[in-house]
Amino acid sequence: MTASSTWQARPGTPLRGTIRVPGDKSISHRAMMLGALADGVTRVSGFLEGEDTLATAAAFRAMGVRIEDDGPGRKIVHGAGIDGLRAPAAPIDCGNAGTGMRLLAGLLAGQRFDSTLTGDASLTRRPMRRVTEPLARMGARIETAEGGRPPLRIFGGQSLAGVDHDLPVASAQVKSALLLAGLYAQGETTVREPHPTRDYTERMLAALGWPIEFSPGFARLSGGHRLTATDIAVPSDFSSAAFFLVAASLVPGSDLTLEGVGMNPRRTGLLDALRLMGAWIEVRNAREEGGEPVADLRVTHAPLHGAIIPEALVPDMIDEFPVLFVAAAAVSGVTTVSGAAELRVKESDRIAVMANGLRAMGARIDETPDGAVIHGGATLGGASVDAHDDHRIAMSFVVAGQIASAPVTLRGCATVATSFPGFFGLANRAGMGLAVA
Ligand SMILES: O=C(O)C1=C[C@@H](OP(=O)(O)O)[C@@H](O)[C@H](O)C1
Numbered sequence: 047m048t049a050s051s052t053w054q055a056r057p058g059t060p061l062r063g064t065i066r067v068p069g070d071k072s073i074s075h076r077a078m079m080l081g082a083l084a085d086g087v088t089r090v091s092g093f094l095e096g097e098d099t100l101a102t103a104a105a106f107r108a109m110g111v112r113i114e115d116d117g118p119g120r121k122i123v124h125g126a127g128i129d130g131l132r133a134p135a136a137p138i139d140c141g142n143a144g145t146g147m148r149l150l151a152g153l154l155a156g157q158r159f160d161s162t163l164t165g166d167a168s169l170t171r172r173p174m175r176r177v178t179e180p181l182a183r184m185g186a187r188i189e190t191a192e193g194g195r196p197p198l199r200i201f202g203g204q205s206l207a208g209v210d211h212d213l214p215v216a217s218a219q220v221k222s223a224l225l226l227a228g229l230y231a232q233g234e235t236t237v238r239e240p241h242p243t244r245d246y247t248e249r250m251l252a253a254l255g256w257p258i259e260f261s262p263g264f265a266r267l268s269g270g271h272r273l274t275a276t277d278i279a280v281p282s283d284f285s286s287a288a289f290f291l292v293a294a295s296l297v298p299g300s301d302l303t304l305e306g307v308g309m310n311p312r313r314t315g316l317l318d319a320l321r322l323m324g325a326w327i328e329v330r331n332a333r334e335e336g337g338e339p340v341a342d343l344r345v346t347h348a349p350l351h352g353a354i355i356p357e358a359l360v361p362d363m364i365d366e367f368p369v370l371f372v373a374a375a376a377v378s379g380v381t382t383v384s385g386a387a388e389l390r391v392k393e394s395d396r397i398a399v400m401a402n403g404l405r406a407m408g409a410r411i412d413e414t415p416d417g418a419v420i421h422g423g424a425t426l427g428g429a430s431v432d433a434h435d436d437h438r439i440a441m442s443f444v445v446a447g448q449i450a451s452a453p454v455t456l457r458g459c460a461t462v463a464t465s466f467p468g469f470f471g472l473a474n475r476a477g478m479g480l481a482v483a
């Protein structure tokens with residue numbers, strides 16, 4: 047039973063056995079979007095049935111796309127073709143999903159009809175100028191609320207022109223929004239990034255037959271082509287696996303295997319960071335599935351220590367910092383995180399919220415504008431912590447509870463279902479101590 051949004055985490059048993067976490071959120075959003083724009087029928091397997099990606103599916107249903115549910119994680123998307131979307135009758139609610147809203151902003155900027163994108167309280171606080179400004183340079187017309195925040199009112203019928211964009215921040219969401227607008231633009235759209243980010247949009251466009259050139263930190267395409275439906279197998283989400291990798295590393299006696307985890311190098315920075323801290327994680331049975339690298343990860347308890355996290359790893363582990371903070375607070379030595387100011391504009395200010403919660407448990411952390419210095423080694427005690435309706439914060443404190451000397455009471459856990467439905471049950475089955483408070 048997970049209906050209550052207040053949870054209590056406390057030490058369970060060592061984490062053991064073999065588990066599989068749900069499908070990748072980033073790939074699921076894109077599979078729905080590109081499947082909807084393709085000619086033909088796209089069968090998606092491993093689709094994340096989380097609130098974020100189901101909101102994206104609902105958006106396309108509202109624009110006339112037929113999407114069949116074909117069992118858990120299986121969707122049959124009857125593509126409407128690149129120009130086949132219909133005006134939605136009401137504003138599109140992206141829920142909690144920054145990815146959904148930003149990618150849709152690019153895609154909808156190129157339609158003939160007007161649309162409005164809204165979201166929940168957390169999404170409504172997040173910055174959207176990072177997409178609306180470069181889209182305006184392509185000729186898009188988008189109105190925002192005060193301070194560049196959602197809702198976004200997108201005026202259709204504009205003629206877009208390809209532009210060469212140099213992104214000021216490394217963001218796969220911004221890159222993807224511009225590439226999706228580029229599908230509808232005259233001429234070439236080029237995106238250059240200050241540091242390479244996840245390339246799922248590029249890979250999937252190529253897989254569906256859209257001519258595109260891309261390499262780490264660079265992507266270029268031109269408008270005027272068509273997408274051809276193809277089946278898409280979504281691997282397990284590395285970001286969901288991350289909570290188990292850290293928990294099993296920290297809890298003595300653990301020996302856990304995570305099956306079929308997506309290993310795109312733009313996602314696995316936490317593996318490098320944990321290894322720098324002394325973790326024992328074995329990559330087994332490395333293979334390719336649906337055009338993505340996939341592997342089974344075996345993690346055993348290890349004596350971790352602090353480390354300086356290289357800034358070059360930041361985009362490759364951007365969503366894993368909350369749980370990395372937990373590892374850093376629990377082990378000996380100092381861990382330094384820098385170059386991660388983006389964490390302040392996620393579902394919550396993840397630097398401040400993690401620092402406050404871990405301090406309440408007895409950790410010593412100095413916040414910096416773009417990271418933190420975490421002095422490990424303190425005994426973590428029980429505390430009452432607010433997850434600020436941020437799924438990654440909630441799951442990170444569940445991990446912290448596994449090594450705390452008294453229970454951690456966590457408010458605001460309902461949003462865990464945005465990225466990891468079934469976390470509560472799977473965490474319990476793997477050995478974590480987690481109950482409804
Ligand atoms: O493109 C994506 O699917 C995502 C990109 C990242 O955001 P930014 O592009 O804002 O870094 C990440 O934090 C988010 O969870 C998913």
Ligand SMILES: C=C(OP(=O)(O)O)C(=O)O
Nearest residue numbers: 142143144145146365392
């Ligand atoms: C930042 C995240 O997602 P989004 O930006 O899509 O809300 C996340 O899942 O941690």
